[in-house]
Amino acid sequence: MERGCEFGMPGQEQLQKEVMDRDLCSSCGICVGLCPYIKTVRDRVKVIYPCGHEDGTCYMVCPKTPTNIGNMDRAVFGREREDQALGLFSGIYYARALTGKPGGAQYGGAASALTGLALREGLISSAVLTGGDIKSPRPVLARDADTVARCAGSKYTGVPSLLELNRAIRDGLTDIGVVGRPCQVVAVRKSQQGNLPGPQYPSSSGIGLVLGLFCFWSLAPELYGFLQLETGGEEIVKMDIPVEGPVAYTRAGKYSWQLEDIRTFIKKSCNTCFDSTSEYADISVGSTEHDPVWNTLIIRTGKGLDIFNLALQKGVIEIREYPPERLPLLRRAALGKKMRVLSLLEKDLGNTGYITLPEKYRRDLETQWGGINQ
Numbered sequence: 001m002e003r004g005c006e007f008g009m010p011g012q013e014q015l016q017k018e019v020m021d022r023d024l025c026s027s028c029g030i031c032v033g034l035c036p037y038i039k040t041v042r043d044r045v046k047v048i049y050p051c052g053h054e055d056g057t058c059y060m061v062c063p064k065t066p067t068n069i070g071n072m073d074r075a076v077f078g079r080e081r082e083d084q085a086l087g088l089f090s091g092i093y094y095a096r097a098l099t100g101k102p103g104g105a106q107y108g109g110a111a112s113a114l115t116g117l118a119l120r121e122g123l124i125s126s127a128v129l130t131g132g133d134i135k136s137p138r139p140v141l142a143r144d145a146d147t148v149a150r151c152a153g154s155k156y157t158g159v160p161s162l163l164e165l166n167r168a169i170r171d172g173l174t175d176i177g178v179v180g181r182p183c184q185v186v187a188v189r190k191s192q193q194g195n196l197p198g199p200q201y202p203s204s205s206g207i208g209l210v211l212g213l214f215c216f217w218s219l220a221p222e223l224y225g226f227l228q229l230e231t232g233g234e235e236i237v238k239m240d241i242p243v244e245g246p247v248a249y250t251r252a253g254k255y256s257w258q259l260e261d262i263r264t265f266i267k268k269s270c271n272t273c274f275d276s277t278s279e280y281a282d283i284s285v286g287s288t289e290h291d292p293v294w295n296t297l298i299i300r301t302g303k304g305l306d307i308f309n310l311a312l313q314k315g316v317i318e319i320r321e322y323p324p325e326r327l328p329l330l331r332r333a334a335l336g337k338k339m340r341v342l343s344l345l346e347k348d349l350g351n352t353g354y355i356t357l358p359e360k361y362r363r364d365l366e367t368q369w370g371g372i373n374q
């Protein structure tokens with residue numbers, strides 16, 4: 001049981017103390033709009049007035065408040081994981097959009113193609129996305145495929161797009177789709193767990209489909225000033241962060257940097273994020289790390305498998321075998337992140353109590369890390 005359930009649910013004051021004051025907020029946006037006192041200032045989420053309530057759903061749904069990984073596995077999948085690197089899944093593939101790939105797609109366009117398909121087929125009523133451009137991204141609730149296409153492409157800052165989920169639920173929508181970073185997927189799953197007061201929370205019918213992105217970290221809004229200076233104010237049409245270092249494309253050309261040049265903008269909260277592949281999504285979508293026109297797709301839930309099969313049947317995506325020699329690389333990256341996070345939480349941050357791992361998970365994690373890190 002999460003701490004909130006066991007001892008009575010803490011509220012906004014505790015959220016401020018444990019998460020915001022420690023700069024651990026990931027700007028997912030799930031707490032924004034639940035009450036009038038939490039707002040966004042650009043990409044940052046702020047408490048603007050103490051609500052005075054001792055308990056609050058804002059604390060409960062935050063991805064940075066205590067999260068028991070075993071409980072989350074059971075709540076989302078009905079069972080516990082064996083694979084500590086990637087969590088629970090039924091299939092992993094290379095995939096790319098065959099139809100419905102927007103011009104601005106980040107890689108293979110699988111995220112947009114699957115979202116567009118789910119909308120067209122009526123599997124979701126709408127989709128919470130991140131639109132705008134790289135220097136001024138914004139949360140968007142898409143109701144049609146054209147809007148989905150306009151939201152294609154990665155904006156590397158922590159945009160609080162889940163505020164649109166709260167708004168959509170308040171407006172009475174159900175079967176809402178979400179495309180989000182791993183922290184956002186955790187927030188959605190926490191809010192679905194059914195133990196939350198308030199009519200605005202998503203019950204099982206609130207959420208139609210959750211597509212989670214791979215994400216090892218996002219960047220703080222100070223990045224915009226850096227990009228503005230570096231590109232002389234030119235419009236950036238695409239940005240990517242391959243292993244060689246960040247690149248931005250303007251209509252005039254390409255700018256590239258070393259990772260060290262932007263490291264200072266990495267959000268502190270991302271250093272404490274345990275999940276880099278959106279382990280609680282229906283389907284996770286990432287890069288391949290070597291072929292920019294394909295995505296990696298991880299099929300996790302039954303709902304994910306259904307939309308994946310439909311997309312194949314309708315010719316919306318094509319797939320290839322995930323190269324067996326690349327799986328250890330992906331697993332090593334995900335496990336390495338978890339080991340760094342545990343070490344940081346335990347040694348440097350004085351064990352915030354934010355991630356709880358069942359004893360077996362902890363043992364398996366160390367064994368699997370030892371096995372892969374030879």
Ligand SMILES: Cc1cc2nc3c(=O)[nH]c(=O)nc-3n(C[C@H](O)[C@H](O)[C@H](O)COP(=O)(O)OP(=O)(O)OC[C@H]3O[C@@H](n4cnc5c(N)ncnc54)[C@H](O)[C@@H]3O)c2cc1C
Pocket residue numbers: 104105106107108109110111112113115128129130131151152153154155156157158159161179180181213214215216217218219285286287288289295296
């Ligand atoms: C902050 C960030 C960090 C990432 N880090 C990695 C990484 O380390 N390794 C890796 O393999 N992949 C990473 N990705 C995922 C990758 O960039 C692609 O989003 C993913 O592979 C899907 O590609 P696509 O061609 O299918 O996307 P598209 O079809 O172009 O769709 C992109 C989708 O991403 C959504 N989106 C854009 N920006 C954001 C944002 N800031 N927050 C939430 N949703 C957003 C859009 O709404 C759209 O639905 C990251 C993405 C983000 C946003």
